[in-house]
Every structure is written in C-alpha cells, then in structure tokens.
Amino acid sequence: MTLIKSISGIRGTIGGKVGDNLTPIDAVKFAAAYGVWLKDQRHKENYRVVVGRDARISGEMIQNLVMNTLVGLGIHVIDLGLSTTPTVEIAVPMEHADGGIILTASHNPKQWNALKLLNSNGEFLNGAEGAKILEIAENDQMTFSEVDNLGIITKNDAYIDxxxxxxxxxxxxxxxxxxxxxxxxxxxxxxxxxxxxxxxxxxxxxxxxxxxxxxxxxxxxxxxxxxxxxxxxxxxxxxxxxxxxxxxxxxxxxxxxxxxxxxxxxxxxxxxxxxxxxxxxxxxxxxxxxxxxxxxxxxxxxxxxxxxxxxxxxxxxxxxxxxxxxxxxxxxxxxxxxxxxxxxxxxxxxxxxxxxxxxxxxxxxxxxxxATYPNYFMGKKKIELTPGLDVDAILKAMEERYKNEKLTTIDGVKVDFSESWVHLRKSNTEPIIRIYTEAPSQNEADALGEKIISEIKAIANI
The missing domain is CATH 3.40.120.10 (Alpha-D-Glucose-1,6-Bisphosphate, subunit A, domain 3)
Structure with a gap:
C-alpha cells in the first residue's frame, strides 16, 4: 500500500495507516493545503473551486471529504459529480473559478485514488506551485474559517453535455x-x-x-x-x-x-x-x-x-x-x-x-x-541499481559516451540516432534508470535497449 506525494498532486491506495496510504485524513490534509495555497495566491473576497471525479469505488467518499474541507476554508465548491479530467479542466474557466480538483488515479487499478490539482486556467499546477502545497501540508499551515464564513456546495451535472x-x-x-x-x-x-x-x-x-x-x-x-x-x-x-x-x-x-x-x-x-x-x-x-x-x-x-x-x-x-x-x-x-x-x-x-x-x-x-504512417516500434526497459550508486554520474557518463550524437538533456539523457533513439530517465523515488527506445523494428528497439543496459552496467561496475 502506498502514498505518493509529488508536485503534481497526491495519490495512493485507499485504507491503511495515515501517512502511508490515501486515508481520509491524508485527503483532508492535502485538500486543505491546496485551499490555503489558492487563497494565498488569489487574495480576493470569494473563492470558487470546481471538483469532479471518475467512477472509482472510493470516489464519492474522497470527493465529499475534499469538498467539505474546502467549505471549511470558506471556499465555494461547484460539484460536477461523475465527470472526466478534461471536463473539469474546461469547467474551471467557464465557471470563473479559482481552481479545480479532479479525484482520479488515472490508469491505476481500483484500489488507488488521487487528487489532481488545477489552476484558474483549468491547467495542472507547475512544479513550484506543487512544491509550495506540499510545504503547506507538511507544516500544517492551515487556518479554517469561522462558522459565518463557511463555503457552500453547488451541484452542476451538466458539464459533460x-x-x-x-x-x-x-x-x-x-x-x-x-x-x-x-x-x-x-x-x-x-x-x-x-x-x-x-x-x-x-x-x-x-x-x-x-x-x-x-x-x-x-x-x-x-x-x-x-x-x-x-x-x-x-x-x-x-x-x-x-x-x-x-x-x-x-x-x-x-x-x-x-x-x-x-x-x-x-x-x-x-x-x-x-x-x-x-x-x-x-x-x-x-x-x-x-x-x-x-x-x-x-x-x-x-x-x-x-x-x-x-x-x-x-x-x-x-x-x-x-x-x-x-x-x-x-x-x-x-x-x-x-x-x-x-x-x-x-x-x-x-x-x-x-x-x-x-x-x-x-x-x-x-x-x-x-498504414499511411511511418512504422516505428518502441521498447521499454529498466535497470535497478544499488542504492549507493550515483545515478546522475552514470547518466553523465552516458552523455559523454554519446557526445558526438544528437543529445537532449532536459529530462535525463536522450540520444537521437539516424534510424532510432534511446531515452534514459532516472526514477524520483528509487535507484532505477528507465530506458525507452524506438527503432524501425521491435528487434532493433529491444536490442538497442539491451546494448544500453550493458553499457550502464559496465560504467557502474555491476
């Protein structure tokens, strides 16, 4: 069972211990941090947030917790109920709302759920904004509204149409x-x-x-x-x-x-x-x-x-x-x-x-x-490293190895060859390098991935 806190939101499995899983307390804490951040950003008298969810079994429970947490912060909520991520995204600017929350764990299995956070444009928050919300949540920097200043919930089930x-x-x-x-x-x-x-x-x-x-x-x-x-x-x-x-x-x-x-x-x-x-x-x-x-x-x-x-x-x-x-x-x-x-x-x-x-x-x-489009085949592999190894140093060594090829280093290391490419990215949570390849055939894509894994093992002496 898992709870993953990241700059893009919070996701985890339902049930279990507070702080280890997506429990009701974790959902409330993170929703409150988002509400506090939103109020700090917008500085106005009335605040509005659009909330919708996918059909997960836990969705109604998590949505009610999130919405009423926002109400406790004096934020008015537009409840879309069962919705889609893009539907919530277009509803935020249409409602002139200050932000939005989507309750969905996307393609993850049914035991998962998550809070995806939107800005006033109905777009996902950037890294700095997400990091600030994590900071607010970790430091319990939340002050709730008094009874006369609570928000209200308004249902609107027309947004899919x-x-x-x-x-x-x-x-x-x-x-x-x-x-x-x-x-x-x-x-x-x-x-x-x-x-x-x-x-x-x-x-x-x-x-x-x-x-x-x-x-x-x-x-x-x-x-x-x-x-x-x-x-x-x-x-x-x-x-x-x-x-x-x-x-x-x-x-x-x-x-x-x-x-x-x-x-x-x-x-x-x-x-x-x-x-x-x-x-x-x-x-x-x-x-x-x-x-x-x-x-x-x-x-x-x-x-x-x-x-x-x-x-x-x-x-x-x-x-x-x-x-x-x-x-x-x-x-x-x-x-x-x-x-x-x-x-x-x-x-x-x-x-x-x-x-x-x-x-x-x-x-x-x-x-x-x-059949009218170019035919490419992809391979996806990963290599698990000993926790003590310096993943950044390994990627730097691979960058040096392929310095005469077309390189992109904005997100790990990508090497573009004439007929194929390989993209190396490190995991943010574990000592793993993910290896993505593409080539004109599946055999070539897989062979390129194996070649890169061999080179990484040689560099890391494993």
Missing amino acids: IHIDEVLKMPLVNKQAIANAKFKVVVDAVNSTGGIAIPLLLERLGVETVKIHCEPNGDFPHNPEPLKEHLTDLSALVVKERAHLGVAVDPDVDRLVFMDETGEIFGEEYTLVACADYVLSKTAGNTVSNMSSTRALKDVTEKHGGSYEASAVGEVNVVELMKKTNAIIGGEGNGGIIYPELHYGRDSLVGVALFLSLLAEREMTTSALR
Whole structure:
C-alpha cells in the first residue's frame, strides 16, 4: 500500500495507516493545503473551486471529504459529480473559478485514488506551485474559517453535455462527413466515466455505438491502462460486430486508444500522430510531444511543413512548450491529445471527434489509415541499481559516451540516432534508470535497449 506525494498532486491506495496510504485524513490534509495555497495566491473576497471525479469505488467518499474541507476554508465548491479530467479542466474557466480538483488515479487499478490539482486556467499546477502545497501540508499551515464564513456546495451535472457541445463547435470537427460515413464504433470505458461521455459524444455525431464495460460503477473489468494486452474483449467485439473501429479510454478519459476493424490495436503512440495529421492538413503549424513519444509525430509534422519539438516528460511540460512554440496540437504518446483550440489538457473527446473527421474525409478503413504512417516500434526497459550508486554520474557518463550524437538533456539523457533513439530517465523515488527506445523494428528497439543496459552496467561496475 502506498502514498505518493509529488508536485503534481497526491495519490495512493485507499485504507491503511495515515501517512502511508490515501486515508481520509491524508485527503483532508492535502485538500486543505491546496485551499490555503489558492487563497494565498488569489487574495480576493470569494473563492470558487470546481471538483469532479471518475467512477472509482472510493470516489464519492474522497470527493465529499475534499469538498467539505474546502467549505471549511470558506471556499465555494461547484460539484460536477461523475465527470472526466478534461471536463473539469474546461469547467474551471467557464465557471470563473479559482481552481479545480479532479479525484482520479488515472490508469491505476481500483484500489488507488488521487487528487489532481488545477489552476484558474483549468491547467495542472507547475512544479513550484506543487512544491509550495506540499510545504503547506507538511507544516500544517492551515487556518479554517469561522462558522459565518463557511463555503457552500453547488451541484452542476451538466458539464459533460457542455463539454460535448464545445467539442462539436470546433471548426475542424466535420459532423456532416462523420454522419454520412455511418460509422459503427465499439467503446470500452473500463466501467468509468468515459462510459457516460464517449457514447453521448458518438450519439451526437450520428455514430452507431456498441458499448462494453461502460457502466460507471468503478468495478474495472480489466487493468484500466488502455494497452493492447488489456483490451481483448474490445478486440473480439469489434470483429464480432463488424465495426469500423474500437475506442478505449482510461478511467478519467484523458488517454485514448483506437482499434482497427480487424481487432488490431492502432497503437497508443499513433493516436496523437493521426489527430495531428488531420489538424496539420487543415491548419499550418507546429507540434509538441514529450521526449519518450514516437518519432512519427516529427515525420508527419515536417511532411506538412511544420516544426516539431520535444518536451520533458509530463503534461505540464508539454503544455509549457506548446505555448512557447505556438504549437497547434500536441500531447503525449500514451494516447493523450492536447488541442488548444478547446483547452490545454489531454482530452479523449477531442481526440475521438478529430479522428472520426479524418477517417470520414479520407474514406478509408482504420487499418488503411494506420498504414499511411511511418512504422516505428518502441521498447521499454529498466535497470535497478544499488542504492549507493550515483545515478546522475552514470547518466553523465552516458552523455559523454554519446557526445558526438544528437543529445537532449532536459529530462535525463536522450540520444537521437539516424534510424532510432534511446531515452534514459532516472526514477524520483528509487535507484532505477528507465530506458525507452524506438527503432524501425521491435528487434532493433529491444536490442538497442539491451546494448544500453550493458553499457550502464559496465560504467557502474555491476
């Protein structure tokens, strides 16, 4: 059982001892620290925070604790109830709120939950802001409101519909072409809030929808991370129903994966590639993804005359670089689409609408579309080191070893070769170096990873 406190929020397993797990006391303490930080930042008379949750079994309990903690600080709460991460993100500025909290552990199993924290733009906090909240929580720097100054809770369950309205208003969503294509789509929402939002969106687009695992009861029928090995039910049903494609999302609906008409995975890395291909075909511009995402996005961007840049891993870093480079679309290779036309956050509803527009306009099957993109294969390995070893020194030695190659060192060490790349990152919590590789074949990607592990072991004498 685990409690992880980081600059991006607090997450852990439900139950157990205070400080070791995500207990009610830990949820209250961290929510209070966020509320105190928010009041220190904003300096105004009335404060408003939007709160929503995915369908986890613990969600209602944690949400009630968080909301009433904010009430105790004199903060008014807009309660979205069952929602999605991108829905809460767009609700914050629409409500002119000072911030937002999403109760979700994303793709983690059902025993996990977390508090994800947003600023007044509906975007994730940066490192300095997160660190300040941790400091407030650790030092118990909380003063609560007196009885006449308590906040109030206002329920608003319309925001998934509002979110869909906003997606359908986007100029690049070709509603007519999608309706004319008469798509049949199978949706696996792992029994969370994507089971509400994605079918509603598809219905509004005139798409015939077959639902599997769309009951938002938090009883995840398989590992909630939308990877090929977890989506066997979806694959079988796509084939059985003779559907045009399958759609899978994680519990809070910010990761999106497609499956082609044969039941084969489109590739989580290629969700962003396809959506960017569509957007760039309509609008000239630049793209951003993180350093561990596929090179195919760079290839597609340059094909359309744009430029591509890679950020450090983490959504907040992707967003920061997108703003700096005026990128028109970006995201992460785990199936996260960030399209600033609507908001700066990973949004599966946006991804579904853009992907279906692309498929409808090109009048091709999902598998045929996938075949139009460069084919890369990824490997993910890790090497565990003795706790006494200096991980930074090892990475510095690898940087020196490859100094004649194209290097990026903003987040560990990334080496770009002509046909492949390797990215080395250290863990923040344990003596581990994570090794990500990409190459034109799986064998080459795996071999590159093994080669790097051998070199690290030689440097570290292990």
